[in-house]
Amino acid sequence: MISHVKEFRARMDLTQAQLAEAVGVRRETIVFLEQGKYNPSLRLANLIAKHLNTKIDELFDFSDEV
Amino acid sequence: MSKDRKTSRRKRNTIILFILLIPIFVGDIFIILQGKLPFLEMGIPLVLTFLLFITLFFFIKRKDGQKIEGDERNERIEGRAFTYSWCLSLYVVIILMLNDTLELFEISTSQCLFYILSVMLVTNLVFRATLNRKGDIEN
Known part of the structure; x- marks a missing residue:
């Protein structure tokens, strides 16, 4: 699995902690x-x-997994 | 589930756990007061109570601390760690049963309980820490 979370998070100018708090993990x-x-x-x-x-x-x- | 409901459920669970510990404490006090048992036999229930308290302490601290309720990875890790530790404890039970059948070593019931509970507790903590370092527990 290729994750693009980092790019999208950077675009939104969010830190990992902020995103984690927002989604409750x-x-x-x-x-x-x-x-x-x-x-x-x-x-x-x-x-x-x-x-x-x-x-x-x-x-x-x-x-890549298909 | 709302935060208030979660908090009240957590409080209720903590109270239930403490209530469940009362008979163990009463039992311990009786054992100490009677003083009939040899030192090793008398120590085992106390060690077990101590282990229970440590578990309970970490359980409550974790719930009130940094652990976020509903973190799915956490839940998966906890579930898997419990399963693994339970299976290992079952293995220890089988070994102890074999020991009893083959009469290799003399082990009392409280010692048996001590070994099983210790394995259950220690392996749970070890598996939890190990799985926590891994990314996906399904791999």
Whole structure:
């Protein structure tokens, strides 16, 4: 999984801690998410996408797993 | 779930846990007052109570501290750590049963309980820390 969370977060000028607080998770979860090491639930992916004003398929690229 | 409801549920759980500890404390006091048991046998229930208190302390501290309720990765890690530690404890139970059947070492019931609970507690903490370092626990 390739994650684009970091780019979108930078565009919104948010820190990892701010995003984590906004979506109700720990900062470590955002860290692993940005590194593409953690597969979020649909609920969390949707929440992050909403907060970053984008869509889930733009945030996460699963093309390498298909 | 609202924050108020979560807080009240947490308080209720803490009270329940403390109530559950009362009989253990009463038992400990009786053991000490009677003083009939040998030192090792008398120490085990006290060590178990201490372990329970440490667990409870960390449980309450964690709930009131930095842990964010509903963090899905946290929940997955906790669930997995409990499963692994439970399985390892079961393994220890089997070993102890084999020991009893083959009569290798003489172990009292309270010692057995001490070993099982210690393994359960220690492995849970170790698995939690290990899984926390990993990104995705599904990998």
